[in-house]
Amino acid sequence: MTAAESVYRLALRAYPASYRRERGDEILATLDEMQAGSPRPSPRQVASLTMSGVRERGARTTGGTRAGVWAEGCRLAAFVLLLLAAAASLFVIALDTWYSRLGIVWPGGDNVTYAPAMGTGALARSIVAVVLPLVAAWAVCRGRSAIPIACSVLAAGLFVSGAIGTGLVAGQSSQLGQEWLRNAYQLGDALVLAAPAALLCVGVRGGRQRAASRSMLWLAVPVVLAVLRIGFFASSITFWPLGALVLGWFVAARVSPHLAVAAFAVLVPALAYLLPTAIGGAMMYEYAIAVVAGASVLAIASLASAIAFGDVELDDPLV
Amino acid sequence: MREPTYFTLAALLDGPLHGYAIAKRAELVSAGRVQLAAGTLYAALERLLERGLVAVEGEEVVRGRARRYYRLTAAGGEALQAEATRLSEAASVVSSHIPLPAPEPAT
Numbered sequence: 160m161t162a163a164e165s166v167y168r169l170a171l172r173a174y175p176a177s178y179r180r181e182r183g184d185e186i187l188a189t190l191d192e193m194q195a196g197s198p199r200p201s202p203r204q205v206a207s208l209t210m211s212g213v214r215e216r217g218a219r220t221t222g223g224t225r226a227g228v229w230a231e232g233c234r235l236a237a238f239v240l241l242l243l244a245a246a247a248s249l250f251v252i253a254l255d256t257w258y259s260r261l262g263i264v265w266p267g268g269d270n271v272t273y274a275p276a277m278g279t280g281a282l283a284r285s286i287v288a289v290v291l292p293l294v295a296a297w298a299v300c301r302g303r304s305a306i307p308i309a310c311s312v313l314a315a316g317l318f319v320s321g322a323i324g325t326g327l328v329a330g331q332s333s334q335l336g337q338e339w340l341r342n343a344y345q346l347g348d349a350l351v352l353a354a355p356a357a358l359l360c361v362g363v364r365g366g367r368q369r370a371a372s373r374s375m376l377w378l379a380v381p382v383v384l385a386v387l388r389i390g391f392f393a394s395s396i397t398f399w400p401l402g403a404l405v406l407g408w409f410v411a412a413r414v415s416p417h418l419a420v421a422a423f424a425v426l427v428p429a430l431a432y433l434l435p436t437a438i439g440g441a442m443m444y445e446y447a448i449a450v451v452a453g454a455s456v457l458a459i460a461s462l463a464s465a466i467a468f469g470d471v472e473l474d475d476p477l478v
Numbered sequence: 479m480r481e482p483t484y485f486t487l488a489a490l491l492d493g494p495l496h497g498y499a500i501a502k503r504a505e506l507v508s509a510g511r512v513q514l515a516a517g518t519l520y521a522a523l524e525r526l527l528e529r530g531l532v533a534v535e536g537e538e539v540v541r542g543r544a545r546r547y548y549r550l551t552a553a554g555g556e557a558l559q560a561e562a563t564r565l566s567e568a569a570s571v572v573s574s575h576i577p578l579p580a581p582e583p584a585t
Contacts, residue, residue: 182520188543189497190516207517214521 164191166200173212175219210414217415232420234299234362237355239425241296241307242377244314244351246384248288253385255282288314293378295355302372304363311356318352358424479561485512486522487531487550487558494535494549497523523548531557 160168167190171183190204221227295310482504489495489503500523501514514522526532531554535547550558 182524184543185497185546186516186520188540188545189501189519191541191543192498193501193516204515204517207515209517211517211521215524 161198163194163198163200166205167208170205170208171212173209174215178212178215213414213418217417221417228417229420230362232417233358233424234304235417235421236424237307237311237358237362238296238299238373238377239421240351240355240358241292241299241311242380243384243425244355245289245292245296246381248285248292249381249385252282252285252289255285287317289381291317292352292355293381296378296381297375299359300373300375300377304359308356308359308363311352311354311359315349315353315356318349354424479557481508481512482514482518483522483526484558484561486514486519486526487554490532490548490550490554491558494547496545496547500548526554530554 164187167187168183171179171186174183186208193204194201217228217231221231291310291314295307295314298304298306298310485504485508486500488507489500495503497516497519501516501519504512504514523532527534527548530551532548533551535549537544537546539545
């Protein structure tokens, strides 16, 4: 197998497995002829395969209908928010364990004073705040809606009642002197926890009865995010996932309309969390991210309205 | 109908072709303007198959890999002809444009 074929096979992973079984060999044979003996993969072909693969997935999960695009977009957004909520809580637990209990400081970090050790009760509440979104995300992977809606409502309810902190701001709120900022953070947390339930309700009503299942490997995302954020946290870059989300949207929206819907639905509650930080925080990059995120919301809203009013072809983006 | 689709259909006017031959033929008949990448080509073929505008004519194995041949269906030929007529009419609006006489200056 040449280097080019290895890369093309990897890019073909963007397609649904059934499509790969049916057409994978044929596409590889065509690519082989297009290569004309060159051992190096063509970036243009890789980009084309990847985008077409994601579009094919989108076309299959949405059924090519406008209702399907909104439903799948909302379900995807709910899934992303659940993963982010789990990652955020996991991050706080990891922060507490690594910095405060084990005394391990990331190179260049000065966070020992920033994150005092949580009490046993707070740690237990944070674990609940990890488990509930993870169970919900697992159920979404299985194509279920009722369990994640219940978990999301339960987590938001527990948070609002003060029984748990989501971990998005836990560890910070005790050190925030301003009452309004603490409240704003808590509102953002409640939104992030409650939004998946609302989004999944839209997904259930607008889409097919049973949602598409997803790979369980996605459940590893919160762990990776939490570990990465620990690293970035030490260098004060605390909101990189949102920044990545904003940048990713510009690509995603071009690929498939349901991804644009999902990015929009994720950014709204995420902004509720980000903006108070931008206003109350001290970091210039947070202002920059907030401005980019705000502009993105406007752009996404215009695209979403274009989809809603039929300016975007949904059934076949390429034809 | 988008340009890649139009030239994919046009490439099949002279008979069934396989994927790579369609891409080469589309490039030729479009004077090099349409260079179909594999992802775009097969996405277009997939939609055209769904709509019944092309059909799989046959299959052969070349160097251990399946190679499918695609042909234009009757419905595909009609759709292509309709699009060609539409483009021709649109082009004639400009190419056969007769300027209106300039308005007489107000006195």
